[in-house]
Amino acid sequence: MISVEKALQIVLNSTQDFGIEEIPFIKSVGRILKEEILADRDFPPFDRVSMDGIVIEYTSFKNGQRSFKIEGIQAAGSKQITLLDAQNCIEVMTGAVLPKKANTVIRYEDVTIKNGIATININSINDGQNIHTKGKDEKSGALLISKNTKISAAEIGVLATVGKAFVKVAKQPKVMIVSTGDELVGVDEIPLEHQIRRSNVFTLVSLLERLNIPSETAHIADDKPILKSKIERYLQEYDVLLFSGAVSKGKYDFLPEIFEELEVEKLFHKVTQRPGKPFWFGRAASLRLSEQHVYQNENKQTIVFGFPGNPISTFVNCLAYFYPWYYKSIGLETEEETAILGEDVNFRPNLTYFLQVKLENKKGCIVALPISGNGSGDLASLVKTAAFIQLPEDKLAFKKGEVFKIIRYR
């Protein structure tokens, strides 16, 4: 048995590089950028009119002139025109290029237009006002989005603006999710008295979907030869195998011995935590795999997460170990989130306690309110909560107001 901290360290030392792929930018939300995005031109690319109105040469106004003959219109998207006579003006639209030889925009609200003459109704304007000058936001060549940024709607706008129709992102791992357990039947089946329906594989599929990782699923009966031959094949075909169940002490918990027989290196088995203690973690030796299968990356390994089969155990371990492993693998830096414990908690066992909590935002602070479920089998209790608060194993009493790490799942 090792501690949660040590287990996480081992998991994070086993990260993988899945490579890079180029995809249409509009499909890239949620993916991790694997190139630097630079400004292809100045931002804005020209002296840009930022108000609808008229443009003049400021000196005329300064010299007392208030009425200006309208020479023409500079629309957004039209080629730059020139103010021919410094005593005249041009109507300009937001987004238009500033006409040549003009330098100050007065908005329509401050102007009266009659018979082709615009009269300014205010006595104070600033030289060069209402112009968003070329390159003010960013210079051509400037770094707009760093490599390893998680792409959101904000980045999509920038990608469009600089013309990145296709964008390089981290490839996703190829994941197989396997449930075991002869007590499990399908979602659309009616279970017998002693059976229950499969749920963990679907929960895991959904937890991976949050990371935009597609996955495949399989259910295998508690039959050692069948399990072994299927796992042998999965080890050759997938980057990651996630198991739910069959890693504890039961007579049909075949996974640890199958992993050993298939030379999957055990990095740890059992962590001092509740729920989720019998977690098995390992990796398949790269040499064996590279003989049988052609990989882009010679050092590619298959990482094996053997989660305990209780619903809450599978759920919390996916969040506490698979998520950080994935984030580090693709190069995303994440920040630890903390919350303030909303009531006293006592927990006697010498284990890290992943306690389910509701979260409330109070005056800018996150308050974690424990909801006590009935242990690791109480799947329905997850519906009432939003996160786990991680209470360390070196304490028995946790006081209201103390701050601890949380892992959100909504």
Add this chain to the structure above:
Amino acid sequence: MISVEKALQIVLNSTQDFGIEEIPFIKSVGRILKEEILADRDFPPFDRVSMDGIVIEYTSFKNGQRSFKIEGIQAAGSKQITLLDAQNCIEVMTGAVLPKKANTVIRYEDVTIKNGIATININSINDGQNIHTKGKDEKSGALLISKNTKISAAEIGVLATVGKAFVKVAKQPKVMIVSTGDELVGVDEIPLEHQIRRSNVFTLVSLLERLNIPSETAHIADDKPILKSKIERYLQEYDVLLFSGAVSKGKYDFLPEIFEELEVEKLFHKVTQRPGKPFWFGRAASLRLSEQHVYQNENKQTIVFGFPGNPISTFVNCLAYFYPWYYKSIGLETEEETAILGEDVNFRPNLTYFLQVKLENKKGCIVALPISGNGSGDLASLVKTAAFIQLPEDKLAFKKGEVFKIIRYR
């Protein structure tokens, strides 16, 4: 001009019911549940063994017996067997039904098995231990998930467990996103000196994708007859139209007059906020539409959001108005999120200020650190920030440590 609060109230008074659809449960993450999910049987559905080990009749142990002949094995997924002799034991696996006439489970760790005899190595056990009793978590018929819950991985597990292979969810609105502006060219085009690439439609598509709303997009030239005929058709075919641009005072800002000519009722135009002030909001009269088009819902209207064309204006208004409108339309209750201002801010204009901020989690509290961009055109500044903090219009000075509403976009 109306206030942000008044504008939001009007938007929230114009919500729509898009109806209900039934979809495969595994596709339902992020959607809003439109039925109650009840326990189809007790949770757990039988007295469930919760440790791998042996099961005995407690009285034998109490009477001093420590060694028990193993009668058989009760595996998970096997029909319930019976302990025939109260002096014997049965090996039991986690997830198995408790055998009849047995009542106390001792885990393998506390037992030695030799020649078919299990000997208990500890002197204290509890009557009925390590059994998760039938119905302890939930009784058959109990409400497990309320209507109007946003479905996450937690709910997926429960849906699978109760056999809801298909689930009723709120239908998504049918949305058309339209950009205007002759200065805009496609993402894969090379803009001329006075042109820029389209970006707002893609940003909006991505912001809607966060809500699992698919959308269509169109770009229409600044040509009034073309704009009008296309919008007339869209009003008949979509639940929501989102526009970016052409709602201000420019000569080619045709939208307000087209809306008027097409009898789209203007509910407001211009809000006392920065950025995003020239926001136009309205709805198409239901009568006119129902004559031309068959709707499931007779009262169905088309809601029109006319966002100003500057990138930050479109972005913030989608978050500040479309999002709450959508949440209320589908019946999702959301809670306001607040953060602590990380430094002093002064803002003179009598407008609500949506200020871009980075967010940091410090000791369980959310600190908002302002990043000053170069105004509503500075799209690239969104990459550096995570949220808008909403500073009310009735103040000029906002002090470090004060708490305000935030709107996250990552």
